[in-house]
Amino acid sequence: MWLVAEREISTKLRSKAFVISTAILFVAALAGLVFGGLAAQNQSGTPVAVTADAASLLPSTAGLTVTEVPDRAAAVALVTSGKVDAAIVGDPTAKPLGFTLVAKSSAPSSLLLQFAQVPPVQLLEPAQTNSAIRYVVAIGFGIVFLMAASLFGSTIAASVVEEKQTRVVEILISAIRARTLLAGKVIGNTILAVGQILVLAAIAIVGLTVIGQSQLLTMLGSPILWFAVFFLFGFVLLAALFAAAGAMVSRQEDIGSTTFPITLLIMAPYFLVIFFNDNPVVLAIMSYVPFSAPVGMPVRLFLGDAQWWEPLISLVILLATCVAAILVGARIYQNSLLRMGGRVKFSEALRG
Incomplete structure (x- = not known):
């Protein structure tokens, strides 16, 4: 054999x-x-909104342009208007990370790569395909x-x-x-x-x-x-x-x-x-x-x-x-x- x-x-x-x-x-x-990998690295300055209760939970802000907002409503408003690509809002139920990512139609891939574990994603206007x-x-x-x-x-x-x-x-x-x-x-x-x-x-x-x-x-x-x-x-x-x-x-x-x-x-x-x-x-x-x-x-x-x-x-x-x-x-x-x-x-x- x-x-x-x-x-x-x-x-x-x-x-x-x-x-x-x-x-x-x-x-x-x-x-x-x-x-x-180089394409992901070149996607620097991704605009995101971050609520006050989620700012300390971010592992890193490298490659991100952060706009701090007081609450979830303000973050969702920026996402809906298109001023930011996504928002990171505090969410005690989203364990173990403690925050949820809010996007309009799809979550930016460069932002997801910032996390060792993919966070919960909430899409305001879900697209037919995923990220x-x-x-x-x-x-x-x-x-x-x-x-x-x-x-x-x-x-x-x-x-x-x-x-x-x-x-x-x-x-x-x-x-x-x-x-x-x-x-x-x-x-x-x-x-x-x-x-x-x-x-x-x-x-x-x-x-x-x-x-x-x-x-x-x-x-x-x-x-x-x-x-x-x-x-x-x-x-x-x-x-x-x-x-x-x-x-x-x-x-x-x-x-x-x-x-x-x-x-x-x-x-x-x-x-x-x-x-x-x-x-x-x-x-x-x-x-x-x-x-x-x-x-x-x-x-x-x-x-x-x-x-x-x-x-x-x-x-x-x-x-x-x-x-x-x-x-x-x-x-x-x-x-x-x-x-x-x-x-x-x-x-x-x-x-x-």
Whole structure:
């Protein structure tokens, strides 16, 4: 099993296309972090109104143009008139911060980055979409999951078809069992995919530290760790299905017909977070569906909408689905691997 995994890893690392695409991904991620951080730093002088009972509660006024007002009514009047972008008013019920942020249609992202914990936000005229930070973080998790899962998943399927098309698989199966071959492929590609995710996480941590976005780094720390855990088991699930889909055909031209449903499962979380990143009901459902949990749950953790026990329950559901997918995928893979010619029907692959 490990011999097959080593072969998968070494083959990828010797591929110029894989190395170049991975390097471009890392550089693009670093450039995006630096650009976003510098843009946030350049948004200096954000006009805000602060009530007298909230002035002492602010952690910092750097990058803000503060207008002190006597009470909440005066602060709301300045926000409504557009003289300030937001107001910070004392609120004893808003624990543990002790204040609430009042904005007209959306809270300024540069202001939210001032706080280690996102304060309660009250919008006087709520917009259809939420703040820029929510959107960027949701899209970030969605696109990383989409790119990594689709890249390595399609590679597994193409590798299986190539081995069938060249009849190499007949030699392999004479030496090892089909399930051992499948496990080696899944393990090897999972190591590469998770390694890529960990490098991206390291780039995010280093990049945010260098550009001085310690507040955002604190907010993203736990969600990034949970994303890595969910991605690990979610990718194993998808890898087993991709390998099974590849074994059902004998030509590279036919691979799209069997992998298309799995590709839709990967694309769905990305489009859902684009259109519903401000919908707590949709995000809650996503966080418990195995194929979208790697995106939905980290986003909810970042927003503070998930309780401490929710990631654990979601992870248990993902693990149970992962075991079921491995069993079904292994059966399809074993029953279809040596069948040449036309596409193997799903019912025939299950029956053997």
